[in-house]
Amino acid sequence: MKLTKFILAATLSSLALVGCTKNETTASESTSIKARQDLMQDWRGANEAMKGMMENPASFDAATFKERADSIANSTAEMWKHFEGDANKGGQAQDTVWTDAAAFKAEVDKFNAAAAELSAAAANAKSHSDVEAQFGAMASTCGSCHKQFKK
Numbered sequence: 529m530k531l532t533k534f535i536l537a538a539t540l541s542s543l544a545l546v547g548c549t550k551n552e553t554t555a556s557e558s559t560s561i562k563a564r565q566d567l568m569q570d571w572r573g574a575n576e577a578m579k580g581m582m583e584n585p586a587s588f589d590a591a592t593f594k595e596r597a598d599s600i601a602n603s604t605a606e607m608w609k610h611f612e613g614d615a616n617k618g619g620q621a622q623d624t625v626w627t628d629a630a631a632f633k634a635e636v637d638k639f640n641a642a643a644a645e646l647s648a649a650a651a652n653a654k655s656h657s658d659v660e661a662q663f664g665a666m667a668s669t670c671g672s673c674h675k676q677f678k679k
Contacts, residue, residue: 561619564610574599582663585656594650601647604640620679635673642666
């Protein structure tokens, strides 16, 4: 009888630990998904501010444009780490982010290069025409990636 109670207690303890581990994983997944969604919202806000300056050249503010371009370029490494591993699946990302990781990585590399080029061009920009091509290239990579990898 004592052995049965011991086995039952050990089994229940084990199940409780498994349940805690599962909850921690779920919390981690939610944290990663939330972090990348928050970063995407930041990028969207920066992109919309820059797009407004492209559409209305009289509103171009070189310092603000540079700040927005730099904020995107400087946060790319932070963004992409939230897509690493199966534990980070979910949110608005399609499963192809993980099942076709090579294609996703190629899109990430295109975006990173375009964001870096925009940031570099913004460092010396005096008008919207100084960053127009680079802004268009970066915006194009956003759309290309979302078309393939966003739900």
